[in-house]
Amino acid sequence: MIRFSDVSVVYDGGVRALSNLDLEIEDGEFVVVVGLSGAGKSTLIRAINGLVPLTSGSLQIDGREVTDLDRTGLRELRSEIGMVFQGFNLVDRTSVLNNVLMGRLHSVPTWRTVLGRYPADDVAVAAAALERVGILDKARVRASHLSGGQRQRVGIARALAQEPKLILADEPVASLDPPTSHVVMRYLKTISAELGITTVVNLHFLDLATAYADRIVGLRAGELVFDGPGSECDAGVFESIYGRSLTADDTMDNQAAL
């Protein structure tokens, strides 16, 4: 379980990204965080795995206080949390399999990693992760040779290879076209449901959010302005999250039609 209590994050330049946030996420939930860019979505996700330090407040994950963790504790925590990025963050100059094996780094001894000699068990986990996202046949291909959708599936496989309790996805489909976005969202949703992995996804398209979310969390200027099931989230609610009336740009299908 993830519990934010009165969390604030203020960046060095004085930008207030999160403001007195209270939020609880139960195990196995599929939560979509929506809001305009700059509303604090990325900060919320990166606070969970300690990539962004809290300025004040408390953030507990399964009873562990994130701000209290030392380097080793933080690595331990991160190894249990898979992360999927907007820009995929793959190493282009190496194979798909090597990219997915990054998800095994926490359990592989450092000397083996340095020599590139991964244990068979870890390669098996990586292969199973690739199979789950349907690109096992691309394992030996260079990451740079894949299409955008395939690259994001490698990103998901890398997170899966960690055998995580939690997956964080920061705008996972913002660099993809609409059909591919749906493929990627379906993989995230299926994986969460079948493996019982708690999943937090940032999105800025409303139609995608309502289509996939069990629960939607709305952020506006770093404050929680909505928290409820996807079914309750109608146009009026979105206008309150966005602070303006909706336009075609706010839904992926309409934007694609433009």
Added chain:
Amino acid sequence: MTAPVDRLPPRSRPSRFAIGSVIGIVVLTYLAGRAVDFDLSGLVTDLTRPNSVIDGLLDPDWTQIWSRRSRSAFIETLQLAVLGTTFGAIIALPLALYATDYGAPNRIVRSGLRLLNSVIRSLPDLLWALLFVSAVGIGALSGLLALFFFSIAVISKLTTDTLDAIDRDPIEAGVAVGATNTEMLRTAVLPQILPSYVSFVLYGFEINLRASAVIGLVGAGGIGERIQFFQGRGEWEKLWGLVILFFLVVLVVEQISAFFRRRLV
């Protein structure tokens, strides 16, 4: 309505800094030339004067190319270049990786390594050779140590520049999976710089081959010692024969090295 070309925004003027820099460079060049009494006519009169060194160049001793002692001096030079480059390259890679802002385990290590790197880089090949010739004596070992440090300087400098320009996104992914610094550098950074690094090692080898001739002049072994020997005895024909052979060897090695480097990057 006037044509679009007449409505182009005005061209920006060169900045004061740019103008000042150009003036500064011209003035400095002139002052430096005056300080050393630079005179083109002196060069011409010196060249036309009878000169045994130039005579040797016009009539080099080709037999030097096949003499046994020259050959063994060459082999020693090649060995120095290969060993110095290999060991230097092995040390240069971690020195460059752990001195980056993302690769250093902490600030103390980073500052320490950066200081070490700049000290190593500030000394030219000849000074390294002089240093080791005075410390461990005349011979190939001094040459090897000099080329070792010189290789570290060249390869770590070039690798550092490449490390500054890599794609940082995979680093974030490495941190997010809970990797240690070393694991992150190996998996997220090394694959990105490996082709460039190998290319720099080959380039370092080319430079070392040439440097090995220079450091021999101060007694650090290899072909330079042999050149020094002929120079001391005034045997210019033999010296030039040797220089021509050296030129051919460097040419061949550079062609081979360039061929591989082209395929890498």
